[in-house]
Amino acid sequence: MAKTANDLLQGTLDLLVLRALRDEARHGWGIQQRINQFSQDTLSVNQGSLYPALIRLEKKGYIRSDWGTSDNGRRAKYYQLTPSGKRQMETETEIWRQFSAAINSILETI
Amino acid sequence: MSGIFSQLRVMFNALLRRNKSEDALAEEMQFHIDQQTEEHIAKGMPPEKARKEALKAFGGIEQHKEDCRDSWGTRLISEFLQDIRYGWRQVLKHKGFSLIVILTFAICLGLNTAIFNVYNSMVWNPNRFANEDRIISIWEEFDDLWGEDRFQSSRILWKERSEQSETLEAIGLFGGTWENITHGNSEKNAEFLGVGRMTPSMFEILKVAPLLGRTFSAEDVENEGNRPVLLGYEYWQNRYQGDENVIGSSLYINNQLHEVIGVMPEGFAFPLARVSNMPDQVYTPFPRWEWSWRPEFRNRPMGFCMGLMKTGVNIEQVEDELRRINVSNGLNYPEQFKIAQEQNHRTELCSLGDHIIRFLQTELQLLQMAVVFLLLLGCVNISSLIISHNHRRMGEFRYRYALGAGRFRLVRQLLTESVLVSIISAAIALCLSWLVLRSLEFGGIFDDMVIRPRVSLDRETWLFASCLALFLGTLVGFISLLPILGKAQDSSLADGLREDHRTASAGKSFKIFQGALIATQLCLAAVLLIGSGLLINSFTKILDIDTGFDSSNVFTAGFRPVGTADERREATEKFLEQAKQIAGVQDVAISNWPPLKLGNLYLRSLRIEGSEHGDEVMCHNDTVSAGYFATLGIRFLRGRTFSESEIQNRSPVVVIDKNLADLHFRGEDPVGKRISIPAEGGGIATEEGERNWLTIIGVTETIRNVNLLESPVLGTAFTHIHRQLPYWNGVMVRTTIRENNIYSELESMLASVTQKTGLAMPAMMHDLVDKHRAPSKALLIMCLIITFVSLLLSAVGIFGNVAYTVVLQTRELGIRMALGGSRLHVLILGIRFWFMMVLVGILCGSALSLGIAPYMESHLYNTSPRDLITYATAIIFLAVVSSLACYVSAYRIIRVNPMVALRAE
Structure with missing residues (x-):
């Protein structure tokens, strides 16, 4: 089966979620929309698999959740970054940048 | 650190607020799907289609929920809790079965815990003194x-x-x-x-x-x-x-x-x-x-x-x-x-603990061995019970297997069940062991023991019982799983549901497995019954030891005559004379050493006339009055006691015991020969006294004067009190009067003889003897309990297991009967294999007992570890129980109509 950009690299979903929560608290669907938005729909995550990732991140203490009210007045679970989540996001972003730069330079030279 | 807290919080919520967490998850996912649907509708999609698209994009909701549960990290725990709940329901559902298994387990564990408690408090962890692990005992060997x-x-x-x-x-x-x-x-x-x-x-x-x-x-x-x-x-x-x-x-x-x-x-x-x-x-x-x-x-x-x-x-x-x-x-x-x-000369040392329990350790070790065998027997019994029980539940397992429960899941659930049962049993076992020890203690069984076990449910005992229960629970679980694993493995859904109907008899491997189980059961039971039979024999013999004297109706006490030598002699003689006049007194005697009353004996150096042995030959020297032998009922093998004229003339005569005669007059008649014992002092730690020759006038039976269990190493020479008046007059009175009355009678009589002394340390001779027998009595009682339980366990276990295995062949025997096989023929066929297994087990058990016989030998008192009667009794008992079990179950099968047997499930 041919791989497309839709098949997220293992581990990158966590980074995308953290990134999506950088500016404000969002509910699951909001996170999903945000990822779609900044990837211009090239990186649409499998929607359901977002939730195990959220539990994983919450267990690690990178995000925390609270019940709130959505724009249309419904009860929704909002996630936000914790200070340690912020640090983790920066570290992971840096690692990703170095990694992609390395790959890019290889692709350009060979 | 905060990571750990978050992790614990998530797991805590998932475990203890399970329903809430599940609801929240469902609500969250529903919200997601609804938002997506609304977005599609806003883009102009019909509502129905919008919803379908949203669901499609989301993926399988249940699958995602499962992934979320995995992410909570509580799946194993919650399944374990589920297994426990299920196991508990099973225990309640099959009450009779559970009761038998739990009781068997509890009795075996309880006895092991009791012995552990005794051992721990006496041997391993006695806590008698601070630093006991650093205290050593030192002695000299020559x-x-x-x-x-x-x-x-x-x-x-x-x-x-x-x-x-x-x-x-x-x-x-x-x-x-x-x-x-x-x-x-x-x-x-x-x-x-x-x-x-x-x-x-x-x-x-x-x-x-x-x-x-x-x-x-x-x-x-x-x-x-x-x-x-x-x-x-x-x-x-x-x-x-x-x-x-x-x-x-x-x-x-x-x-x-x-x-x-x-x-x-x-x-x-x-x-x-x-x-x-x-x-x-x-x-x-x-x-x-x-x-x-x-x-x-x-x-x-x-x-x-x-x-x-x-x-x-x-x-x-x-x-x-x-x-x-x-x-x-x-x-x-x-x-x-x-x-x-x-x-x-060698200086030897050992830890204080080792020295103290040297006297008891061997018997304790045997009891420990017995309870370990009992435990093994119990485990085999329980395993076979669970196997037969699980056999009846095969249908349930097959359905669950067919519905997608993994083999590992089934195994885990059955293991949880047996561990649950073992934990319940451990709790009962702890109470049981405490009860057994407390009642032994209350019954005064430990009272006369030189060192007493400390009966308490301390931390070590708890730990021991729980670890043993967990280990055995898992072990029994695994053993009883073996036949099921074999069956579940090769059963597809369709085959699995029809399994029972594929073959007429139990599978070959299953038959061999059951056979091996029966043989093991019989083997263990044989070793256990033979071993405990030998122990009972040995302890009974200790209780029946012939002390060499008759301790019944003998009252003992003592007084110290004071004054000049003549005054002391006169008081003693008067006392002897007047005591005989008291109504109800049959015989009275005085000695420096009532047997078994005090600890060590006076040692004297002994010289034998005409022997090259110097003074380094030692003997015990008892100073006695003439009536000593009659009062204690000590038998004379040769010669006689001191005569009236010898006493009057102060003749130099001596009575010796058989031990001294055997040691120093091998084969010769000692009567008439002369020996010399120093009159004053001459013991180990004092100086040599004057010597004069004493003629031997009699040889008595050797009596157990110091230690009941061991015949004395040295011989004893009895000299008359006129030669050397004892420092302390031990009084022995054979009487028909009760202890208190004879004491007051003698005391008032003594007061009339001399004002200067009083009667002290009253005791009945048989009480003194009993005191020496106490440890063996305690061990015998524990041994009897163990034997009783093992008899019960082996009978119930063998009967249950053999009957079950024979019943498994119901359909096979039914077909043979339907095809015209004679009843006798079918009966023999039905039990032949199992009976052979029984014989193999009994033979292995007897062989194993013979194998450990050399080890047992040193622990048994006057009992051969190859005692034919004990072996025969155990073997016959086991053979009869097993034959009965085989016969009764097979007979019940062939009695029924072949067609009914064929339809048997």
């Missing part, structure tokens, strides 16, 4: 010196060690004797008490503080004037009614003034004092005893030597050092050192 091989150490050896040892923190010497105790100047109510003598360093070793007052100091040894004495708790309670002002009061030990300086706490006893029959009711420091420092006493025993090792030192280092000290100091005592070398 080849053939006076016919014994284990000796106490001398005072000189103790001094050399305490001055030169660098591995020992302190080293002490402890001995004891029986002494006359009086209060004030009156000899009335004189008591003959055990007096422990020790070096003050003993308290440094044992680190025991007195209840009142102080212990001894180094100056106390030097102070010849006002000598200190410490009271034992019991004596303080009995004699002083626990008076706290006792410190500073005085008492006389052998007419020497002693000042009470302290009281020892309750339960305190010097180690080795009780196990070696050492008396310890009051304690004094060793007197100066100048003679004990003379060179010839370097090899002579004086007391138990005990040391406290420095931290980090091991016993081998101490052993090496003490041997070096022996040799380097030996040069100062050339003559004694030469004798010691010739006798191959």
Whole structure:
């Protein structure tokens, strides 16, 4: 089966979620929309698999959740970054940048 | 750190607020799908399609929920809790079955826990003294010196060690004797008490503080004037009614003034004092005893030597050092050192604990072995019970397997069930073991034992019972799973549901497995029954030991005659004469040594006329009145007791026991021969006295005078009291009068003879004998309990297992009957294989018992480990039970209509 950009690299979903929560608290669907938005729909995550990732991140203490009210007045679970989540996001972003730069330079030279 | 908290919070919510977490997850996902649907609708999609698209984009909701549960990380735990709930429902559902399994398990575990408790409190973790792991016992060994091989150490050896040892923190010497105790100047109510003598360093070793007052100091040894004495708790309670002002009061030990300086706490006893029959009711420091420092006493025993090792030192280092000290100091005592070398003198040591329980360990080990076998038998029984139970549940397992429960999941659930059962059993077992030990304790079974087990459900006992239960629960679970695993493995959905109908009989591998189980069961049962049978035999024989004298209806007491030699003799003779006049008194006698009443015996050096043996032959010397043998019913093998004329003429005559005759007059008739025993002193620690020759006039049966279990090593010579009046008159009266009455009768009679002394230490002779039998009695009772349980377990287990396996062949036998097989033929066919397995098991068990016979031999008293009757009884019992089980179950099958048998499930 041919791989497309839709098949997220293992581990990158966590980074995308953290990134999506950088500016404000969002509910699951909001996170999903945000990822779609900044990837211009090239990186649409499998929607359901977002939730195990959220539990994983919450267990690690990178995000925390609270019940709130959505724009249309419904009860929704909002996630936000914790200070340690912020640090983790920066570290992971840096690692990703170095990694992609390395790959890019290889692709350009060979 | 915050990561761990978040993780715990998530897991906690998922586990304990499971429903809430599930609802929240569902709500969150629903919200997501609804938002997506609305977005599609906003883009102009029809609602129905919008919803379908949203669901499609989301993916399988249940699958995602499962992934979320995995992410919570609580799946294993929640499944485990689920298994426990399910297991508990199973226990409640099959009440009878559960009850049998739990009871079997609890009884086996309970007995093991009880023995563990006894062992732990007596052997492994006795906590008798602080630093007990560092306390060592030291003794000397000589080849053939006076016919014994284990000796106490001398005072000189103790001094050399305490001055030169660098591995020992302190080293002490402890001995004891029986002494006359009086209060004030009156000899009335004189008591003959055990007096422990020790070096003050003993308290440094044992680190025991007195209840009142102080212990001894180094100056106390030097102070010849006002000598200190410490009271034992019991004596303080009995004699002083626990008076706290006792410190500073005085008492006389052998007419020497002693000042009470302290009281020892309750339960305190010097180690080795009780196990070696050492008396310890009051304690004094060793007197100066100048003679004990003379060179010839370097090899002579004086007391138990005990040391406290420095931290980090091991016993081998101490052993090496003490041997070096022996040799380097030996040069100062050339003559004694030469004798010691010739006798191959060795200094041996062991931990105090090992020394104390040396007397009991072998029996305890056997009991322990018995309960371990019982436990194994119990496990096999339970395994087979669970197997047959699971067989009935096969349908349930197949459905679950077919519905997608993994094999691992089934295994886990069944293991959880058996572990659950074992934990319930462990709880009951703990109570049971406590009950058994408490009732033995309450029944006074441990009362007379020299060291008593501490009955308590302490941490170690808890830990032991729970770990053992968990281990065995898992083990039994695995064993009972084996046949199921085999079956579930090859069953597809369709086949699995029809499994029972594929073959007429149980599968071959299953049959072999069941056969092996039956054989193991029979093998274990045989070893257990044979072993406990032998033990019961042995303990019964100990209880039936012929003491060589008749202890029934014999009252014993004692008094100390005072005054000049003539006054003492007169008082004694008058007492003997008048006591005979009391109505109900059949015989009366006086001796220095009522058998089994006191601890050690007077040792005398013995010379035999015409023998090349020098003075180094030793014997016990009892000083007795003529009626001694008649009063105690001691049989004469040759000759007679002292005659009236011999007593009148003070003739030099002596009666010896069979032991002395066998040792020194091999094959010859000793009557008429002459021996010489020093009249005064001549014991080990005092000087030689004057000798004169005594003619042997009689030989008696050897009696157990010191230790009930062992026939004395040395012979005994009985001399008449006129030769040397005992220091203490032990009184023995054969009477039909009750203990209290005879005591008051004798006391008032004694008062009429002499005003100066009183009758002390009353006891019935059979009570003294019973005291010596107490440990064996306790062990016999425990052994009987074990045997009873093993009989029950083997009968129930064998019956259950054999009956079950035979029933498994119902359909096969039904077909054979339907095809015209004769009943007898089918019956034989049905039980042939199982009966062979029974025989194999019994044979293996008997062979195994014979294999461990050499180990048993040293633990059995007068019982052969290959005792035919015990073997035969056990084998016949097992064979009868198994045959009955085979026959009854097979007979029930062939009695039914073949067509009914064919339809059997």
